[in-house]
C-alpha cells in the first residue's frame with residue numbers, strides 16, 4: 085500500500101515537474117504571441133494596418149523606438165485615446181518582449197511600385213537620425229513606407245506642440261511650412 089502510494093506520488097510529481105520545466109519557456113513565448121494577437125486587430129495580421137491612414141506600421145520598426153512609444157503612451161508623454169489605454173494595460177515586463185517581437189518581423193512589402201520623384205528640399209537634414217534610406221536606426225524610427233496621412237499628421241502634431249515626447253522634433257517641424265511637410269510626407273510614404 086505504502087509502496088503503491090509512493091509510486092503514485094512520484095508519478096504525479098515526476099510528471100508534474102517534467103511538465104512544468106518543459107512548459108515554462110513555451111508558455112512565456114505563447115504568452116507574448118497571444119498578447120501580440122491583440123495588436124493585430126489594428127496593426128494587422130500580416131503587418132499591414134487595418135486603417136493605415138491613422139494606424140502606423142509596427143512590424144520591422146526600430147525596437148528601441150517601439151519600447152519608448154509604449155512607455156510614453158503609458159506615462160502620458162504621448163497621448164492617444166486608442167493607444168494610451170492599451171499601453172496602460174500591458175505589463176511593464178512585457179513591453180521589451182512585445183517590442184522585440186514586432187521589431188523582428190519584416191516591414192510589409194509595398195503593394196504598388198514606388199513613385200520615382202526627386203526628394204523635396206530639406207529632407208537631407210532628417211537623414212543623420214532617420215538614416216540615409218529613411219529605414220530608421222538606433223537614433224530615430226523608420227519613416228519610409230508609413231502612410232502619407234499618418235506621416236503628415238504626426239509631423240503636424242509635433243509642429244503644433246501636441247506631440248511633445250521628443251525635444252528635437254517639434255523644433256524641426258516648426259521650422260517647416262505646411263506645404264514643405266506635405267511634400268516630405270508624400271515622398272517618404274512612397275519609399
Ligand code: HEC
Nearest residue numbers: 119122123125126138139140150153154164166167170182
Ligand atoms: C484599436 C486599435 C489598436 C490596437 C488594438 C493597438 N493599436 Fe497600437 N496604435 C493604434 C493607433 C490608432 C496608433 C496611432 C496613435 C497615435 O497617433 O499616437 C497606434 C500606435 C502605436 C505605436 C506607435 C508607433 C509609431 O510609429 O509611432 C505603437 C508602438 C503601437 N501602437 C503598439 C501597439 C501594440 C504593441 C499593440 C498591442 C498590445 C497595439 N499597438 C494595439 C491603434 C491600435
Ligand code: HEC
Nearest residue numbers: 152209210213223224225235238239249250252253256268
Ligand atoms: C536629431 C535627430 C532627428 C532629426 C534631424 C529628425 N528627426 Fe524625426 N524623429 C527623431 C526621433 C528621435 C523621433 C522619435 C521621437 C519619439 O520618441 O517619439 C522622430 C520621430 C519622427 C516622426 C514620427 C514617426 C512615427 O512613427 O510616429 C516623423 C514623421 C519624423 N520624425 C519626421 C522627420 C523629418 C521629416 C525630419 C527632417 C525634416 C526629421 N524627422 C528630422 C529624430 C530626428
